[in-house]
Amino acid sequence: MKFHLYRITINSKHIYRFLNNTKEIKIRDITFNQNGNDSLASFTINSSDFNTVTGIAKDNNIKIINVHEFGLYKKITHSFFIKLAATFAIFFILFIVISTQFIWKITINGNYSYTQKEILDYVRCLNVTEGVLKNKVNCENIEKNIRENYNDISWVCAEIKGTNLIIHIKENYITEIAKKESRPYNIVSKYSGKIQSIVVRKGTPLVKKNQYVHKNQILIKGVTDVADESGQKLYSVITGSDGDILGKIKFNYNDQIPVKHKYKIYNSSKTYYIPFIKNYRWHIKSKKNKDIEYSESKIKFFENYYFPIGFGKYVSKDYTIKTANYSKKQAEKVLSSKLNNKLAILEQKGYKILAKNVRIVRKKEFYQYKGDVICILPVGKVQYIKDSTLNKIKQEKESVEQTTADR
Incomplete structure (x- = not known):
């Protein structure tokens, strides 16, 4: 199929005069037919010659009786679905171009003692939120405020990649005090x-x-x-x-948990996927004996080009509550795990754990985990x-x- 053509019809008595004036134009598929008392001549030309042909016809007082446009170009431009797809593509491109001018994701890297929520809440207090214009974000100001607000964060680097504001932090107690004090x-x-x-x-x-x-x-x-x-x-x-x-410091450690404890037995669960736009989300309310776990995933283009739309995943879990008593071995496992998690955070911050002398003792309705921990740390x-x-x-x-x- 040819890309873009015109089929033109004129009175057949003018066809030879018309052809003599259009020798440099490629005219093909000439046919003659009778329409009542009129004898008609039809021919095909390329779309690039259309204005030239109609101009020649006007200069020679030759009336064009009919013009029929055809070819792949007409199918594309006159198809409703293709027009709809083209319109959608234009709006989608505009959406991408406009969206990339904003921050739609804030990522925290390198934290271990501070939670993502804790640092994100502080960053939002600096008027840096999802949906803010990228040119309104001052990365140096973010770095300075985080360092001043968190004494044990020794290094901060904020950078914008795509629509993602990435804040890298390093937690470490071994810092130069002179950098943080002026008095x-x-x-x-x-x-x-x-x-x-x-x-x-x-x-x-x-x-x-x-x-x-x-x-x-x-x-x-x-x-x-x-x-x-x-x-x-x-x-x-x-x-x-x-x-x-x-x-070299010796710390007294003391933690306890009740002998009697409650725990959950999950029976069934249901999963729901609900779309969200920007900060507008529909939340499923938690009910009695039911836990709601929520996670979300934003739509992104390449690695760091996030958009203000995505899907929230809600997992609703039904449970029943049971009561039981810890054995000494079970209690020691729980308490030891808590202590090891705390020590792991200290080690990541530069502390060196030399010894831990802790033992478990039952006291009436509680298990007590008591002793001392010796470590090397900044004093x-x-x-x-x-x-x-x-x-x-x-x-x-x-x-x-x-x-x-x-x-």
Whole structure:
């Protein structure tokens, strides 16, 4: 089938004059037929010659009796379903182009002690939510606020890929305090224990390795004394303090669970898939003896191009509640698992677990898991220097300078 053609009909008495004026145009399939008293001539031309042919006919006063358009082009442009598909494709492309200007997904990577919900809730407090324009998102501001709000998050990187805002974090207690504080301060001990190592970047160290320290004892002083040639103190200067101090600390651990406990036996479940748009979702309400588990999946194009539409998966589970007593072995397994999870988080943050001496004891209606855990961890914390001390140091220095000037 030809792509785009026209079948033109004129009076047959003009056909030879018409052909003489259109020698450079490809005219084919010439036929003659009778329509009542009129003798007609019909011929076919390409669509690219249509304007030229109609112009020649007008210049020579040749009346075009009929024009019939045919070919694949007409089938495409005149088909309802093809028009509908083309319209849908245009709107779909517009939808994609407009949607890619917004953030439709926020992803948190690298968290283990903080939940996804906890960090996402904080990010949303910064007016960064699904549906915000990408050019309104300040990644540097997000990084700064997260670092300031979470002391044990030492590194943050926010980036936009497609319509996905990805926030990478690194949790670690071993951080440089000086990066987070601007006021003059000393570094004091958070715990009582033995100093395992001390690295001083700024300030005056007041403790040594293997020295036992008490809670709130000054480890690195943010004030340094200036002495004369004989070693006698002249005055003090505020140098600030910064460093990493690790201590060997023994923690008391105590946890318990009741002997009698309730547990669920699930009988049947039903699954529902419900579409959602942006933040508008229809929720299935939980009923008595029924749990609702919800998860959702957003439609995406390639890896990071999410759209504001998707499907929510609801799993409704019926259950009955039973009551039973823990045996000592079962209780120890539950309590030990809780302790191991807590220790795993500490290890991921840079703590080194040296020993755990914990045992289980039954006390009437409870199982108690009690003992101590020994670990190596950062022990330094900030203690601001009092304003009265700062003023005293300032006055002391001014007095010495005045005495020197008088001499």
